[in-house]
Amino acid sequence: MVYDAFVLLSFGGPEKPDDVMPFLRNVVRGRGVPDERLAEVAEHYMHFGGVSPINQQNRDLLAALETEFAAHGVKLPAYWGNRNWHPMLADTVAQMRDDGVQHALGFATSAYGGYSSCKQYWEDIAAAREHVGPGAPQISKLRQFHDHPGFVNPLAAGVQDALKTLDPARRASTRLVFTAHSIPVSMAATAGPTGDRYNNQLEETARLVHAAAAADLGYDLVWQSRSGPPQVPWLEPDVNDHLETLAGKGVTDVVVSPIGFVSDHLEVIWDLDNEAKETAARLGLGYARASTPGVHPEFVAMVRQLVQERTDDQSRPALGTLPTWDVCPADCCPPPARRKAP
Numbered sequence: 001m002v003y004d005a006f007v008l009l010s011f012g013g014p015e016k017p018d019d020v021m022p023f024l025r026n027v028v029r030g031r032g033v034p035d036e037r038l039a040e041v042a043e044h045y046m047h048f049g050g051v052s053p054i055n056q057q058n059r060d061l062l063a064a065l066e067t068e069f070a071a072h073g074v075k076l077p078a079y080w081g082n083r084n085w086h087p088m089l090a091d092t093v094a095q096m097r098d099d100g101v102q103h104a105l106g107f108a109t110s111a112y113g114g115y116s117s118c119k120q121y122w123e124d125i126a127a128a129r130e131h132v133g134p135g136a137p138q139i140s141k142l143r144q145f146h147d148h149p150g151f152v153n154p155l156a157a158g159v160q161d162a163l164k165t166l167d168p169a170r171r172a173s174t175r176l177v178f179t180a181h182s183i184p185v186s187m188a189a190t191a192g193p194t195g196d197r198y199n200n201q202l203e204e205t206a207r208l209v210h211a212a213a214a215a216d217l218g219y220d221l222v223w224q225s226r227s228g229p230p231q232v233p234w235l236e237p238d239v240n241d242h243l244e245t246l247a248g249k250g251v252t253d254v255v256v257s258p259i260g261f262v263s264d265h266l267e268v269i270w271d272l273d274n275e276a277k278e279t280a281a282r283l284g285l286g287y288a289r290a291s292t293p294g295v296h297p298e299f300v301a302m303v304r305q306l307v308q309e310r311t312d313d314q315s316r317p318a319l320g321t322l323p324t325w326d327v328c329p330a331d332c333c334p335p336p337a338r339r340k341a342p
């Protein structure tokens, strides 16, 4: 297969206060979420002047990738398009068509399987191509990378750096707490052809990062950033509840490592650096938050290697045992049942 471009696929985020509500309406489009609920979430963004850091983080990643590609002879122009905010993927795909692109490789900023993390990016691609119409380039999404050394090693380095900020005398009662975005239980059950792929991959990533970073410590995988109505079950426990449990069991310090994310966007800097940190302070727990990969050189190199897997037939580095594939089975990870508008 001949590829002639690269496109970074991401979530998108507001960049000024007036962007916040339209962005949030895009995130929940078709789901009948009332504006009052969105106004609550908007508050989190307003603590940061209505600016999510995610777009700048993607600009930084794109710039690092261009340098990395140039240094390794990968001659693909790099584009970027989002699901929920500008630059919107449909506009990017129109630009790619105008530039004569025929078949691009797409890298989504999520390591895992599941609807929000994987399938929805395939849907974004299909919708953007349909919007552009005849002449729209094909886009093949690169594979999931939850156990790639270029993902696991930067996470492990982040845990080790975070541990250095805690009291070494209390290491024996320090615990690693890995977090990922909670999803509805029904969504988790249909993630991947055999189900539960999202959770299973996260469990494997947690195991690998723990082994590489601090095998002497105990660890858990818990969930953050739950939304949706309370009567709908989502993956539990929530990180805040879990800190409470740990404090009751004699744990004195925690390192919280958000392995579910590739950069320190709003779900990290609000839900962890504010909410979970406050919870820890209330419980008297020492607290350190480990970094996400961001533009760590090994992570940037990983993206380039994932491209070369498709162009140069290279090996597929993997530290874990769960299988990976280039094209997801058509019936995996269906969207959640749509809620009716109230």
Ligand SMILES: CC1=C(CCC(=O)O)c2cc3nc(cc4[nH]c(cc5[nH]c(cc1n2)c(C)c5CCC(=O)O)c(CCC(=O)O)c4C)C(CCC(=O)O)=C3C
Pocket: 011, 012, 013, 014, 024, 027, 028, 041, 052, 053, 054, 109, 110, 116, 117, 181, 182, 183, 184, 226, 227, 228, 260, 261, 265, 266, 267
């Ligand atoms: C699995 C997963 C990831 C990780 C994979 C990936 O990265 O793709 C992720 C990432 C993110 N989620 C983000 C923000 C939001 N997620 C929401 C809502 C939801 N997320 C869900 C799942 C996930 N989300 C789900 C099942 C919902 C319920 C509604 C729905 O089914 O869509 C809402 C709506 C308001 C609310 O109800 O809380 C917001 C604002 C941001 C941007 C942060 C920034 O701006 O910096 C990022 C990177």
Ligand SMILES: [Fe+2]
Pocket: 181
């Ligand atoms: Fe989300």
